[in-house]
Amino acid sequence: MEIHQTEKNSKKLAAWFKSSISAKFIITGILTLLLMIPLSLIQDLIAEREVRQKSVVSELNDKWGNEILLYGPILKVPYKTYQETVVFNETTQETEKKQTTQLKYAYFFPKTLDINTDVKTTAKKRNNFETTVFTADIATSGSFEIPDFSLKSIANEDIVWDKATLEIKTTNLKGLKSEVKLNLNGNSYSFETKANGNSELDALESSYLALEDVPNTTTRSFDFKLTYNGSKSIRFVPIGKVTNVQMTSDWKHPKHTGSFITQSKRTTENGGFEANWKLLHTNRSFSQQYFKVLPNLNQYAFGTDFIIPLNEYQQSERAVKYGFLVIGLTFLVFFLIQTLSKISIHPFQYLMIGIALIMFYTLLISISEHSSFFKAYLIAGIAVIVMITLYSKSILKNWKFTLLIGSSLSALYSFIFVIIQMESYALLVGSIGLFIILGIVMYVSRKIDWDFDSAQPTHLESQLTTENS
Template sequence: MSSLTAKLLTIGCISLLLLAPLSAIRGLNGERQAYRAQALNDIAAGTAAAQQIVGPVLVLPCTKRPLPAAEGGAAPQTAADAGKSCTRYILPETLEVESELAHEARSRGIYRATLFTARITAKGRFQLEPAEASGPGYQTEWGRPYLALGVKDPRGIVGLPRLTWDGDNTAFEADTRLPAIGAGLHAKLDDVGGGSHAFAVEITVKSLEGIGFVPVGKATTVAMHSSWPHPSFSGRYSPEKREVGAEGFSAWLSTSYFASNIQQAFERCAANPAAAQEILANSLAVSLIDPVNVYLQTERAMKYGFLFVLITFAYLLCTEAVSGKAMHPVQYGLIGMALAMFFLLLLSLAEHLGFFNAYLLASAACLGQVCFYVAGLLQNRRLSAGFAAVLASLYGVLYVLLSSEDYSLLLGSSFLFVLLSLVMAVTRRVDWYRLKPSAKPTAT
């Protein structure tokens, strides 16, 4: 076996051994991320998780009772026939939702979360047909109507919600009394006759994650505004128009019940309460994400850890070939451990200083440590400066890849191509059998 083959095998084994500390650091990052998730859950337990607003929906309770035989009715066949529910669910003809989202920081130990407060105004009108009093063989008994408003996590309700119905203020009470839309509120109304009825709801809710709206109106518009510059839209609908910038975002949605089939969903839910998820799935949601999650960024950085070590070792091997100086495997191992230590420093510093500051300090510390060690090994200023430049470039390129998530593949592949081209250009005259430069060809 040639000395070069033995050297390559030894470096390969050292590289594989370095997978152990890299994997351990990656596991530690996962543990710290789990601790953060638990801290956020603890904060959410005292506030509110993601919110979803459904409604308002006008409910007209009614029961059909058979008339006595003397009055042309028929005896009920079963107990259920004696009082059959015919409750009607009336959706708004028009619904306009305006939401302003403010934010504040909450902390649990070293972990921080952003709590959002949504000030919501929903207004519109209902169009009612005259209520039927009776029919052939039965009589309709109408109960007291009420307005139901679904709020996924009522713990997040701030203050007293307000309802204005036909110009009069009406108080809300707990529970929607409507399984189709889940938890929330309801407001009892006086007898409502046919015609148009205007309403306006004002409610403020807190959320640790985001908020969603179900467009229950026959014609619904939703407008959201916030000073938070990092929204993430999800759900069955996307905003028709959005403006996102450093000062915040605005988003607008306009849809109709032809697109949502929300009326049919309510009718199916009346017959089968298990179909409630079909209603809740019709939503426009926005999550106000934290783009500086240091654990996710550290995780992305560590995906390049093994490649980082291999490129450094390859450069050192090329340096040996060019300079004629041989490095011991122990020295490769120490340099590899120093490179792995960078990721541990990055993780520990990022929890306190933020990712950018942590990356700057960790890379500067490891760059100084490794370059000081390699300079003592090579005893050559030019080669030592070249190694320092290459290692600094690696740290710089890695940060660019982490910052440019959408173009990381393109930038990474381009960098590797350029790096390979440089290695091939520098070592094209190296006699790899002797691991030293070959003589320059003489002119003929």
Template sequence: MINTQETIKKTSNYIRNSATFKIFSIGILVLVLLIPTSMIRSLINEREHRKNSVVDEISSKWGNSQTITGPFITIPYKNFYKDYKDKTKYDLHYLHILPEELSISGKIRPEIRYRSLYEAVMYNVNLDIHGKLKIPELSQLNIEDKNILWDKAFFSIGISDLRGIQERIEIKFNGSVYNCNPGLTTTDLASSGVGTLVRSLRPEGSNTFSFKININGSEQLNFIPVGESSNVTLRSPWPSPSFNGAFLPTSRAVNNHGFTASWKVLHLNRNYPQYWVDNQYKIEPSAFGLKLILTTDVYQKTTRILKYASMFIIFTFAAFFISEIIKKRKLHPIQYILIGLAILVFYTLLISLSEYIKFNHAYIVSALSITIMITGYAYGILRNKRFAYTVSGILAIMYLYLFIVLQLEDYALIMGSVGLFVILSSVMYITRKIDWYAIETN
């Protein structure tokens, strides 16, 4: 019985005094704290989903992201055949002809709309579109001229959300003026849009066209380069565009006062010809354009810095553990848990405050609050002002470092690597004279 009690006592003392076991325990606590970290990430995702729902609701009343397809000409023709009773019948097919030259220029006027805590980027854009078009030789398509319904030639403009159209669209085609109506002859090239019959189409020679579009949209504006040579030029006072899609601008200038961007796309750059029958080709993959980004998206920023939560916990625990070694004062695992939870509270404070005030201000308030809390707790449990000041300095440096990483998005990886190198080097320097074997035997 006595031997059993001595064994239990020795085991208890070993667990209490063993640095190896303490490090192992701290590692377990870090893994445990990943559970509330995951819960915070879910909270951020939930808030972001709520924000996206509100933005979608606003966009549905103003106009969703817009994709402009065209213009292009659709001409129906008859394809005759013999049925099983040897009777002559015909099917109606559609010849789609894309322009030789297409030029689009416009000015995007952005506007921020608010709903509750959230904001959405809307825009109005005036597009000036002109170009020319030529009917190909029909013999190349095995179509007889007499089978073509020239009087049904339809001038089409694909517009993804017709609710955004603000003014009547008038087409000037070969000197004649036509008013557009909603709807397309077919959905082979675009799912929705406007168009008109053009009686002044010339089967031979060039056909010229021009028109203007005044349209509302939200966040994104895209174009599909249907021209043999497509030139698009856009300008806007919005300072943070994101150029995306199949083609990037050939030239662009972005500053705090806005941006200008120009694209030039040739028919050789895409995977469809200038004319075809029915739905032989899909043109959506060639879309290009831009997105008006809100750089104050607090949810994306908070998600980015949440990735550093484990690093914060590990290095803060390391500071307290080294203090245990140096000051010969033992901390209970519950105290480590409370410190780790305090670090995680920073993220909930940040996401909640940033919905009401500017993100940078919310960051400062949250970081300052948590630093004061942990510093006060460190002094309360160790009764050592020097260590409390040290903890305060460590947290201040880490939060400042994280803020800098957040601002330098393009250099986040190298900043993170350098920061970890500096911190690890500092820990190795501070602990260089500690005799870990002596600690184990004490």
């Protein structure tokens, strides 16, 4: 009797799960949560491929040229200092005062500094990975005023004018593609590299200036040009009393960064940009001249980052983040159709549909590595929508519901693609879209008779009792 009663209860429970709306809803929810496991594995795959991409891009950039930070020229003038020391003379057995001379350096920044930069970008590709590098032509001009040693009470005879030089501080020396020559007061000076071998900037230093070129009696003007191969960014430090920087480029996605904002900027006819900065010495918190040691001024740098707003892996990652929404809403559509039309859909069929939705992301990642993200999204989307739509026809036996599934998936994937492409308005558009979807679901689900669950077990029990009799 106990075995017979247990068997009867099992049949009753199985029948209830088969016909109960709540049971179907619970099973659908469990399947949705289970499908989050392969979805998280896909996110790990994207992260792995993105790390590989960054490694390849870093290698390409390193061979072409890295980030550029530049400031100069800086007038470097040596001066003498004197120090008295007391020494003991063993011969006379008396102490004597001895004066030693030390050579130190004073650094003076330009009075005016004008920098014009023209940047041409180029795409570099290795296997499936691509990066953007650039060639920058930098033309610099300005003037030095007479150095003021009075702040340190340094006598004029202690200033070693004939040993004065010019320095240009910079990074990415291997990206430098032109000979560095500076014109000062009509004469040309070549520069030699002074590599630091640490985190500080390297320096380009000129040979000793001719006495007639040193600005010790009057203002001297200068100009020089540099051609750089670089990547990621170009930045300058405003060391002039008045610093004017103009930058033009064909790059369509600039990000102007640093301690100072642009004075003006505009988009050019070719889709690139033109940006201008104008800074005074009162806008910054460092001096116009230094004695003994030149500080690290990197923190005051400004310029432009040449960024790729969203690469294929970043867009794929954003698409996967909406995976729960895609699976959940797709299952919800099938659940509503099943509930309203009384068509039976087996959990295994839900699982097959869920796996097809997961396959969309693997197709997206693999195809986007060989093509653009738009083409990959289009191909993967059409493939999955067609597969699920045809599969739905065999389940639902009705073209009306089948077309509803196909159109719902098309609208959902289109909506997510629009959100992925947006940056500033992604949250706003996504929130509005989800609100509309919620309204549609609420409107459709209002016809569901949720009381069916409470009455169903009694009906099934009577039916089973009749069958057992």
